[in-house]
Amino acid sequence: MLPFSRTESSHFLLVAAVTLFVVLDLSVLAINYGIVWRVDQDTVVINIAGRQRMLTERMTKALLLLQDATNPEAARSARDELRDSAQQFTQTLAAFQHGGPVIYSNGKKFTIPPLADADTAEMLATGQRLWAGIEPLIQPLLPATLPPPGKNDADLITAIAVMRRDGPALVRTMNQLTTQIEMHATRSTRYLRAVHTGAFLLALANFVVILTLLRRRYREALRGLEVLRDLIDQIGAGVCLVDDQGRILAANKAAGALIGRDAARLQGMLFERLLERDEDVWVSHLPDGNVRALDVVHGSFNAAQISGTVMTLLDVSSRYTERNLLRHLANHDQLTGLPNRRLLYDRMLQALAHARRSHSKIGVALIDINGFKSINDQYGHAAGDAVLCQVAQRLAAAVREGDTLARVGGDEYVGLFPGPIETAELDHLMQRLHECFSQPFETDIAQVKLTVRASIGLAEYPRDGETTDTLLRAADKAMYRIKHSEAAEGATPFSRRREKGWG
Incomplete structure (x- = not known):
């Protein structure tokens, strides 16, 4: 053991410093x-707010x-779809x-605190005003005992006209x-991160x-680099001594573990060749394939x-993972892991x-599962979710590298x-997408496999549109033409199978 002075004051200071370090570390x-x-x-709140836009589109549909x-x-x-969408929209708007x-997407209840800041309150007031003009027109159409209204029903025509007029503004809001x-x-x-940084700096x-x-x-024993290396090996944080040319003179065991x-x-x-820079952190790739942020x-x-x-x-992998997770959640569908509408629009x-x-050219295909609500009604939402995930996996495997498949x-x-x-090539891709539905889909119900069909509408740039919205609308219209067409056999490979259902 190396000699050192054993004064009560230095011992007290060291114990106090270590105690404070533990307290600060626990605070961090x-x-x-x-x-x-x-x-x-x-x-969750962001996803629920984004769902309001989807509910508006579902009501129009x-x-x-x-x-x-x-x-x-x-x-x-x-009417069932209209009623469910209107009830969820009203409930969520009131909760905000x-x-x-x-009710969150997984069927569980989630309590939202009131959104009290001025800007949000103004947007909510605008949304409530727009919804107040739409909801009374929808309510008379909801009773399940009413017969089909027909294309000339005055209440329905008025509701559609108001939805077309105010729906886009409601979506924007x-x-x-x-x-x-x-x-x-x-x-x-x-x-919170500023507070975290303050505590971290105090701990540092x-x-x-x-x-x-x-x-x-x-100090009486520190006479060279070897003694200093022995000292820093006792420190939990990684420490590297680097010369003026950036070469490592010595590193403790913790540094070796962090760098891999x-x-x-x-x-x-x-030093700089051992790590990669990623914005405000350094990233090390460990031999076991894991990544550590420092x-x-x-x-x-x-x-x-x-x-x-x-x-x-200093290991900040948890913060690095949280940041990447937040980015991923903001741009991907939680159920299937596919890109969501936001990421699709960016791409x-x-x-x-x-x-x-x-x-x-650019191709945009809209794939709609036929009769999916019946799967949920007959077999439950767990079976429906299983089908959605398997559909996502099959479709993702059918497209090319560099293509984007999103759940919208x-x-x-x-x-x-x-x-x-x-x-x-687009025709060939459409054929591959249709083939994804040629085999039954597994469920979590023993010995139950579901035959699922889909309708696919295709739009091309620049023929069918030159913006994201026009292309998606064109693909949506093409999909509905295919879904409702009675001449299902005898066209392109992706229009030959227009009459589809599940069974």
């Missing part, structure tokens, strides 16, 4: 937990289906304004509300105090006629920009096929 862990909890809560209904069964199905429970909630969530998370300062006290206690190499073999290696704190040292930089490596904008520059609604998927691509 508690704040980390708070950040994770806040991110989870905000993600249900009104059109009700208008086209020719038999009581079709009218009842359209006054607080209260809503819900989009703005979602964005505002995201901004509020970002500010809240940023505040205290850590420096501990290092100073340790160095003071061992034996500490003894780090000597002489360039904060690197710079200091200086001058000992035994050697000077350089002290690199203190469509990129594909359109490239297509305009290169004068090439309950039973709707969109395929984006960026150029350069020709019509013959």
